[in-house]
Amino acid sequence: MKRLSALLGACLLLVLAQSAWAAPRIDLRDVTAGQVHQLHGEWQLDWIEPQREAQRVQLPFTWGDGSAKPWGEVGFGRIELSAELLLPAGDEPLALYVDDIKSASRVWIDDRLVLRRGTPGAAAEEIPRLASMVIPLPVGEPVARLRIEISNHFHHEGGIDMPLLVGPRALLDRREAQTQGFYLFILGGCLLMATYLLLLGRWNDSQMLTGPFSLMLLLAATRAAASGEVLDNVFDLPALWVYRLEYLCPMLYPAFYALLLRRLFPRESHRLISRGLLLIGLALALLVLLTPVAFFSLLRNPSALLLGLASLYFLGCILLAVRHRRGRRAEHPDRHAGGQRLGAERHPAARRRRAHGQPVPPRHPGAAALPRRGARPAGARLVAPEP
Numbered sequence: 001m002k003r004l005s006a007l008l009g010a011c012l013l014l015v016l017a018q019s020a021w022a023a024p025r026i027d028l029r030d031v032t033a034g035q036v037h038q039l040h041g042e043w044q045l046d047w048i049e050p051q052r053e054a055q056r057v058q059l060p061f062t063w064g065d066g067s068a069k070p071w072g073e074v075g076f077g078r079i080e081l082s083a084e085l086l087l088p089a090g091d092e093p094l095a096l097y098v099d100d101i102k103s104a105s106r107v108w109i110d111d112r113l114v115l116r117r118g119t120p121g122a123a124a125e126e127i128p129r130l131a132s133m134v135i136p137l138p139v140g141e142p143v144a145r146l147r148i149e150i151s152n153h154f155h156h157e158g159g160i161d162m163p164l165l166v167g168p169r170a171l172l173d174r175r176e177a178q179t180q181g182f183y184l185f186i187l188g189g190c191l192l193m194a195t196y197l198l199l200l201g202r203w204n205d206s207q208m209l210t211g212p213f214s215l216m217l218l219l220a221a222t223r224a225a226a227s228g229e230v231l232d233n234v235f236d237l238p239a240l241w242v243y244r245l246e247y248l249c250p251m252l253y254p255a256f257y258a259l260l261l262r263r264l265f266p267r268e269s270h271r272l273i274s275r276g277l278l279l280i281g282l283a284l285a286l287l288v289l290l291t292p293v294a295f296f297s298l299l300r301n302p303s304a305l306l307l308g309l310a311s312l313y314f315l316g317c318i319l320l321a322v323r324h325r326r327g328r329r330a331e332h333p334d335r336h337a338g339g340q341r342l343g344a345e346r347h348p349a350a351r352r353r354r355a356h357g358q359p360v361p362p363r364h365p366g367a368a369a370l371p372r373r374g375a376r377p378a379g380a381r382l383v384a385p386e387p
Contacts, residue, residue: 023145024056028166029088036167036175039096041083048078049122049151057081062102062159074294075158078120078151085144087137095169096135096146097176099162103128103154103239107135108147118239120151128154128239131232134172154239156294183228190221212260219256223249240293247296248288251303254310255281261317268320277310 026041042056050066059081067076087094104118104126114136118129138144152158165172194217197210224230226246231237258277261269284303288296 023082023084025084025086027086028094029086031088031094031166033090033092034168034171036097036165036171039164039166043081043083046080046082048080050077059164060160060162062157062161064157069294071295071298074156076123076153076294077158078122078149079159081148081150081160083146085137085146087142087144089142091139093139093169094137094166095172096137097132097165097167097172098135098148098160099132100130101133101148101150101160102158103130103152104150105133106149107133108149109135109138110145111147120149122151123153126151126153128152129232130155130239130243131229132176134169134176136169154293156297180228180230180233183224183230186224187221187228187230190217190224194218194221212256212263216253216256216260219249219252243293243297244288247300247303248285250307251284251288251299252281253307254278255285257310257314261314265317265321268317268324273313277313280306 023044024042026039031037039059041058043059043061044054045057045061046054061081062075063077063079064075065073067074101117104120105116106113106120107115115133117131117133119125119127135146150158150160194214197214197217200210222245226242226249231242231245232239254277258269258274258281262271262274284299284306287299
């Protein structure tokens with residue numbers, strides 16, 4: 001009798017433990033047709049590497065510890081997320097949109113592999129690919145069991161750091177295509193403008209500083225290509241170089257800001273601050289090129305702070321230059337008025353008035369000296385009419 005009671009107690013504990021850690025359910029039956037919603041609900045998290053206890057988590061979920069490196073802890077490891085999705089009745093196919101899984105993933109629906117990004121696995125087997133994906137959900141079934149395997153031996157943190165979206169598959173596909181089209185538009189516009197500025201003239205003070213502006217536009221184009229997955233989908237560039245280029249561009253912006261400030265506003269910009277921005281930007285760029293992703297991805301927040309401070313400094317120099325220009329005009333009004341009169345007297349209409357003995361009005365400072373229709377050709381002589 002005691003053995004039977006012990007056996008029944010063990011079975012009861014096993015059933016309770018299995019029900020406690022069974023895949024949680026997420027109800028999608030209330031999803032409005034034709035709209036995209038954020039996915040809410042609990043997921044079961046099973047640790048593969050390192051060995052940890054299973055737990056329930058909300059997405060987005062990331063981890064940043066588990067492996068010791070010379071610069072600190074990083075989130076290397078492998079996990080599996082699972083949940084049961086209660087699907088609505090209807091013929092409209094639904095899908096999930098997942099953005100930037102770090103760093104490789106596989107997706108199963110009802111134990112059937114439907115999608116993959118890179119090759120998840122151990123450190124020697126993993127092939128990272130940080131790209132978004134649209135996961136199609138089955139049509140006509142009330143429940144779908146979803147499993148997402150994620151491995152990270154690339155970035156300083158692993159997991160999913162953006163909310164999941166659920167909605168009609170056609171709408172999510174169109175949304176992803178529009179996002180990529182937007183980045184392609186930015187890429188093409190920056191490249192065309194940079195090419196135009198390079199063809200406009202050489203890099204000197206008298207021709208609009210075409211060199212620095214063109215390089216900044218090229219940096220913006222590269223950042224758009226890396227962030228918009230153009231380098232990944234179109235050029236099939238490895239994830240390592242996609243990440244290097246994505247981080248390299250914002251870290252070089254302070255250096256170009258310093259270069260532009262010294263050439264545009266030499267009196268208003270401070271030499272030591274400009275040299276400091278230049279040296280810090282180049283040092284960060286070298287770190288991006290020479291260190292692994294797990295290290296330089298930690299510099300994301302410091303580089304964003306540096307870029308914000310450099311932008312404020314650039315704006316401050318512009319405002320200071322405007323203030324100095326207005327101060328010089330207020331101190332020398334006669335010189336400014338004389339320049340306006342000189343510009344007015346050199347205008348073709350002013351010369352015709354002077355030739356006819358009429359007074360020449362002062363030229364408005366904002367008026368553009370555009371040639372008038374029917375103006376006399378160069379070299380033609382004006383003869384004053386006889387009285």
